[in-house]
Amino acid sequence: MKPIKKKTAKIFIALIVIAAVIGSVFTFVPINFGKVAFTSIAGAINISTDLGAGVYAEYDLDGDYSANQINNSISTIQEILDEKGYAGSNILSLDGQKIRLELGYPLESTSLKDSYTLLRAIGIGEFELRSSSSEDDTYIVGREHITDVEINNYNDQLYVVLNFNDAGVEAYEDLLEASDTIYVCMGGETMTSFDSTNITAAESMPLSFPKYAEAEDFAMKVKLGSMPISLNPDTVRIGTMSSVLSFAMYPVEGSNEVNLTRIIGIVALAIMVVLALGFMAIKYGIIGLFQLIAILFDTIIALILMWAFPWIEIGFSSLIAIGIGYAVLFASTLIFTSRFEEEYKQGKTVSASLEGAYKKSMHSILATGIALTVIFGVVAIVGAGELKVFGLITCIFSCLSLFSSLVMLPGFVNIFEAFNDGAIKPYRLPKREDN
Amino acid sequence: MNKKKSFLGLYLIIAFVMIVTAVIVSLTAGINLGIDVGGGTQFEVVVTPESGSVTNKFVQKQEDIIKDVLKDNGLYAEKIFVQDKDSHVFVVVRIADDNITNRAEIVDDLVSALEIEEEAVSEFSIISGSLTKKSVIWASVAIVCILLAVFVFGWIRYKLMSGLTLTFSVLLALMLSVALHIITRLPITFNSIIIMLCSAVLILFALIFVLEKVREISKSKSSENMEVAEIISTAKKRTLLPLICLVAMIFVMAVVFVFIPVTYVQLTACSVIVCLASIAYTYYFIAVSLHEKLLEIKDATEKARLSRDNSPAPQQKKAVRPKSAKKLEPKKAKKAEDNKIEV
Numbered sequence: 001m002k003p004i005k006k007k008t009a010k011i012f013i014a015l016i017v018i019a020a021v022i023g024s025v026f027t028f029v030p031i032n033f034g035k036v037a038f039t040s041i042a043g044a045i046n047i048s049t050d051l052g053a054g055v056y057a058e059y060d061l062d063g064d065y066s067a068n069q070i071n072n073s074i075s076t077i078q079e080i081l082d083e084k085g086y087a088g089s090n091i092l093s094l095d096g097q098k099i100r101l102e103l104g105y106p107l108e109s110t111s112l113k114d115s116y117t118l119l120r121a122i123g124i125g126e127f128e129l130r131s132s133s134s135e136d137d138t139y140i141v142g143r144e145h146i147t148d149v150e151i152n153n154y155n156d157q158l159y160v161v162l163n164f165n166d167a168g169v170e171a172y173e174d175l176l177e178a179s180d181t182i183y184v185c186m187g188g189e190t191m192t193s194f195d196s197t198n199i200t201a202a203e204s205m206p207l208s209f210p211k212y213a214e215a216e217d218f219a220m221k222v223k224l225g226s227m228p229i230s231l232n233p234d235t236v237r238i239g240t241m242s243s244v245l246s247f248a249m250y251p252v253e254g255s256n257e258v259n260l261t262r263i264i265g266i267v268a269l270a271i272m273v274v275l276a277l278g279f280m281a282i283k284y285g286i287i288g289l290f291q292l293i294a295i296l297f298d299t300i301i302a303l304i305l306m307w308a309f310p311w312i313e314i315g316f317s318s319l320i321a322i323g324i325g326y327a328v329l330f331a332s333t334l335i336f337t338s339r340f341e342e343e344y345k346q347g348k349t350v351s352a353s354l355e356g357a358y359k360k361s362m363h364s365i366l367a368t369g370i371a372l373t374v375i376f377g378v379v380a381i382v383g384a385g386e387l388k389v390f391g392l393i394t395c396i397f398s399c400l401s402l403f404s405s406l407v408m409l410p411g412f413v414n415i416f417e418a419f420n421d422g423a424i425k426p427y428r429l430p431k432r433e434d435n
Numbered sequence: 436m437n438k439k440k441s442f443l444g445l446y447l448i449i450a451f452v453m454i455v456t457a458v459i460v461s462l463t464a465g466i467n468l469g470i471d472v473g474g475g476t477q478f479e480v481v482v483t484p485e486s487g488s489v490t491n492k493f494v495q496k497q498e499d500i501i502k503d504v505l506k507d508n509g510l511y512a513e514k515i516f517v518q519d520k521d522s523h524v525f526v527v528v529r530i531a532d533d534n535i536t537n538r539a540e541i542v543d544d545l546v547s548a549l550e551i552e553e554e555a556v557s558e559f560s561i562i563s564g565s566l567t568k569k570s571v572i573w574a575s576v577a578i579v580c581i582l583l584a585v586f587v588f589g590w591i592r593y594k595l596m597s598g599l600t601l602t603f604s605v606l607l608a609l610m611l612s613v614a615l616h617i618i619t620r621l622p623i624t625f626n627s628i629i630i631m632l633c634s635a636v637l638i639l640f641a642l643i644f645v646l647e648k649v650r651e652i653s654k655s656k657s658s659e660n661m662e663v664a665e666i667i668s669t670a671k672k673r674t675l676l677p678l679i680c681l682v683a684m685i686f687v688m689a690v691v692f693v694f695i696p697v698t699y700v701q702l703t704a705c706s707v708i709v710c711l712a713s714i715a716y717t718y719y720f721i722a723v724s725l726h727e728k729l730l731e732i733k734d735a736t737e738k739a740r741l742s743r744d745n746s747p748a749p750q751q752k753k754a755v756r757p758k759s760a761k762k763l764e765p766k767k768a769k770k771a772e773d774n775k776i777e778v
Contacts, residue, residue, distance in 0.1 A: 056518060070563070093563040094477065100562075241518035241527075245697050261695055268691035272684045279680065316700065317626050320688075320707070324633055327684040328640070334677035335644065342673065364647040367592070368640050375581065375636050382577065390629055 001358040001410055003351055009418035012411075020293065023300040041307045048088020048104040048386075049244050050315035051262040056102045057119040057238045058094070062126075062230040069228035070096060076227050077101065077122060078385055080220055084118060087389045088313035090244070099231065102241065104313055116238060121217075125187020125233040127225025129172075131179035133190045139175035140168060142226030149222045151215050152206070158215045159206040162222060169203055176200075186225055187233040245316055265319040272323060276330045284337050285428035290412035291333055297408060298329060298400045305396050312389050321390045325397025332369060332401040333409050336361045344429050350422045358410050365405050372398035443728055446720040450611060457614035466617055469624030469702070470513050470531045474564035479525040479557040480545060482517070489524045497526055497549060504544045505530065508537055513622070513699050525557075531622055533561050565625070574628075582606055585639060593646045596729040601642055604722040608638040611713035619709060624699070627706035634710035637681070641718050644674050646726075663730045671723050678718070686711055 004012075025031075031038040048054075061070075074091045081089045081103070090102040101122065103115045127142030140146070145168030152159045164172055175182065176196055183193045194207070209215035245261040273295060281288025302325070306312050340357035348356060376398055379391030420426060468474075480501060484493050498515055505512055505528070514529040535541070542556050549555075582602050589598030612631040616623055648670035652658050658666055685707060692704035 067563075071569075074563075090471075092477075094560040096561075096563075098560075237520060239519040242516045244514050244516050245699055261697055261700055264691065264695045268688045271691055272687045275687055276680065276684055316703065317629055320626065320630065320633075320703070323688040324637075324685060327681045327688075330684060331640070331677040331681035334680050335674075338673070338676050360651060363651070364644055367643050367647050371588070371639060371643055372636060375639070378581075379632070386625065387629065394633075 001355050001414055004414055004418050006418050009415045012415050016293070016412075016415075020296060024296065027300045027303050042303050045303065045307050046085060046104060046313045047262070048086075048313040048315035049090060049102045049241065050088060050317075051245065051265070051319075052105050052243050054102055054104045054241055054243070055115045055119060055238060056100060056241045057123065057236055059099045059101075059123050059231040060235045061097055061099065062232045065096070065229045067096065070099070073227040073229040074099070076223060080122075080223060081118075082311055082384060082388070083220075085310045086115075086118075086313060087311050087385050088315040088318075089385070099229075102244070119238050120236070121221060122224055123231050123233050123236040124221055124224060125189075126230045127222050128185040128188075129175060130183040130185055130190075131175055131181075133183055133185075135188065137178070137183075138185075139171045139178070140164070142222065143228060143230065144168070145171055146222065146226040149219050149226070151212075151219050158209045158212055160209060160215050160219045160222070161204050161206045163204045172202075172205060186221060261316065265316070269319065269323055269326065273326055276326070280330075280333075280337070283428065284341070286416060286426040287337055287340075287409070287413065290409055290416070291330075293412060294333070294404045294408040295326075295329070298397075298404050301403075302393075302396055302400060306393065309392060312392060315386055315389070317386050317390050318393055321393035322397070325394055325400070328372060328394075328397055329401045329404055332365050332405040335364050335368075336405050336409060340427075341429065344424070344427075350420070350424060350427065350429075351417055354410070354413055354417065362406065365402065369398055369402035369405075373402070441724060441728065443721065443724040446716075446724070450607060450716070450721065453618065454610055454614045457617040461617050464620075467620050467622045468531065468564065469622040469627070469699075470529050470562065470564065471625040472564045472623055472628070473531065474533050474562050475513070475529055475531040476533055476535050476559050477527065477529050477562045478559045479518075479520075479527050480549065481551070481555040482524045482526055483551070483555070494524070494526065500548050501526060501528055501545065504541065504548050507544065508541050510535065510541075511698060513624075513702070515698075529562065535559060578609070581635075589646075593650065596733055597646050597726065600722060600726040600729060601639065601646075603725065604638050604642055604717055605635045607721060608713055608717040609635045611717060612710045615709045615713055616706065619705075621705055621709060622702060624702060624706070626699075626703040627710075630703070630706045630710045634714050638714050638717055638722065640681075641674075641678050641714075642722055642726075644678070645670050645723060648674050663734060664727050667723060667727045667730070682711055682715065 027041045030040045030043055065073075070093045074093065077091055077099075078089070081087070081091075081101075086103050088104055090100075092100045094100055101119060103119065105115065127146070128138050129140035131137040131139060145164050146162055147165050147168070148163040150161050150163070152161050176199060180195065180197050181193050182196045184191050199205070207218070209218065243261065277288055277292050277295070279288075280291045302322075306314070312318075336357055339361040340353050343353035343356040343360070344350065373395055376391050376395040380388055380395050381391075383391050416426070424431075480497070482489055482494060482497050484490075494517055501515065502512055510530050510532060512528045513531045514527075516527050518525050518527055538559050542553065545551070545556050546553050582605060585605055586598045586602040589601035591598075593601075609631060612634045613623075615621075616627060616631075621627065645667075649666055652661075652666050652670055661669075689704045689707035689711070692700055692707070695701065695704075
């Protein structure tokens with residue numbers, strides 16, 4: 001960490017101010033330009049039913065199924081919802097006779113339409129391939145014959161590939177022999193049909209699609225229609241619900257709901273950050289202010305990343321993750337500042353103490369930061385649903401703790417030192433005998 | 436330097452007693468699982484005001500009455516919220532108990548307290564939790580993998596004893612967190628599992644920080660005359676402030692969460708406090724002292740080995756030395772003695 005000149009410091013200050021203003025405006029302030037409305041980045045992050053209103057659906061099971069079959073189907077639905085960005089969704093079985101789904105409110109679409117569409121798609125019914133539109137000509141039944149569904153890209157053409165088990169391969173051969181047209185049915189209704197004259201029997205069936213969205217939608221429907229359990233498409237009940245953790249709030253569409261858990265959660269985070277900043281300001285003077293600026297940048301970066309990852313849905317566990325993240329951030333910067341104080345107490349000048357603190361605290365900060373990033377990163381990769389979101393948020397904050405304590409805070413102090421000329425008063429350092 | 440009396444054995448015994456107590460409690464009274472982990476019971480109550488539309492204030496009052504009725508029947512609603520269904524408004528109640536025997540009494544109490552028809556209270560449905568055998572197996576495998584990774588990392592970066600300290604401390608923090616949850620009868624929810632995992636990670640954070648400090652002090656010139664205990668004690672002292680700040684911040688967050696009048700949130704806040712207690716106990720009373728003890732044992736073993744190696748050669752080689760060599764010995768010894776005098 002080499003000292004910088006006043007001129008360079010001034011350029012850095014200008015850049016920091018510009019970045020802070022632009023970042024803060026886009027992250028926290030919703031902007032309206034006539035007919036064009038820009039929701040702030042913080043306001044565009046999706047919220048799960050823990051902290052906001054949502055929609056629910058109850059599906060009757062079409063038959064009797066074992067607990068294992070129900071659990072496997074719940075896992076399939078959870079996987080699909082994760083892909084669609086509903087990581088905080090709740091899926092329950094009621095009396096082993098119904099499946100209940102609770103989805104958060106997608107803020108980007110500003111209505112519950114997307115969630116409703118998804119809930120209806122889930123209750124679409126069993127996937128079948130027939131040689132005619134008649135039920136008697138059913139050859140392939142999703143639950144019995146399909147093992148896996150994947151989307152492939154081959155020669156710039158998108159394919160949804162249905163993989164069959166042994167019984168499925170035989171049934172597929174029979175289907176190709178029976179008719180030149182294959183009918184795709186969902187819940188007993190014919191959805192589409194296609195010519196099969198050029199198709200040869202194999203372990204899998206590729207179906208081409210012009211657009212990725214269409215292929216993705218079809219693959220999702222086949223997965224849902226091939227679950228171990230069958231949902232009755234005629235008795236689906238869909239409605240709105242308040243937040244699961246709201247404090248006696250009537251269900252209203254999305255962001256209008258005043259959610260006490262969300263408000264007090266944010267207040268709790270604010271209180272802990274303010275107390276930590278106050279402690280820093282009292283103990284280390286101006287470093288408290290630099291920490292405040294660093295926290296502002298950390299928060300902006302964290303919110304942008306949370307917004308950028310489509311599968312992040314903020315639930316109550318995410319608030320805890322953010323709280324732990326801030327605590328790790330402060331602890332990491334304290335490793336640097338407490339080392340700075342120690343160096344100064346050993347008789348060094350302010351600039352020498354800063355340089356010594358930077359060099360000597362680097363190993364500790366790197367070791368702790370990397371350990372946390374790796375562990376939480378693994379949780380984010382391996383986990384599913386809320387656990388994945390928790391891992392990702394704590395991983396983001398662990399990376400930010402490295403950036404904050406190794407780049408931002410020492411950088412701000414270095415810029416300040418260009419104007420300070422070694423005075424100890426701004427750092428509230430104790431007077432030494434040699435002073 | 437005066438050596439402080441170590442209470443490590445006592446602290447380890449206390450930790451062991453806590454874990455054994457938790458095992459006994461879980462075997463006799465069972466583990467208290469939350470709805471999202473172990474499932475429970477759900478019922479719905481139709482909310483109909485005497486006049487006008489349903490308001491927040493009205494719903495809140497109904498929820499309070501339902502909570503009181505459940506409390507009188509020895510139950511509590513872990514989650515309680517509102518939903519629309521078939522143009523009616525329902526209060527949905529979830530209880531972390533899937534074996535409610537006095538259902539009829541509860542319904543009667545609700546009917547009289549809310550002044551509603553019996554049909555307004557739905558059937559009690561058993562709801563599933565997410566804790567399957569598969570997830571338990573995967574979680575156990577993940578924990579073993581993390582412990583192995585921690586051990587290997589500790590061994591490579593800080594040598595064997597530190598690897599052992601890290602692994603043991605992470606495992607102990609995790610076990611103590613679970614034990615305290617079982618003893619205090621706090622329900623184990625999805626959030627409390629996450630917090631337990633975090634307690635293990637935070638103890639790792641604290642110990643890595645201390646070990647890095649120990650490394651730094653050991654490398655410095657000032658440590659030349661310092662003993663192991665002194666180095667570790669200095670490192671512990673110097674790392675205390677950031678760690679106190681870390682724990683204090685999380686504690687503040689938990690305390691504020693306690694004031695949110697939602698049972699699930701309050702339970703989570705209690706979980707945070709319990710896990711912080713286990714982290715503090717493991718770190719302050721056990722982990723650092725254990726590391727010191729392990730290093731002392733290693734030192735003692737090394738010294739013993741060195742002293743064995745440096746013990747008088749003739750005594751050791753006596754048995755294998757040929758008889759002819761024995762005759763030469765006095766001469767050799769005398770020569771060596773002469774040389775020594777010359778030097």
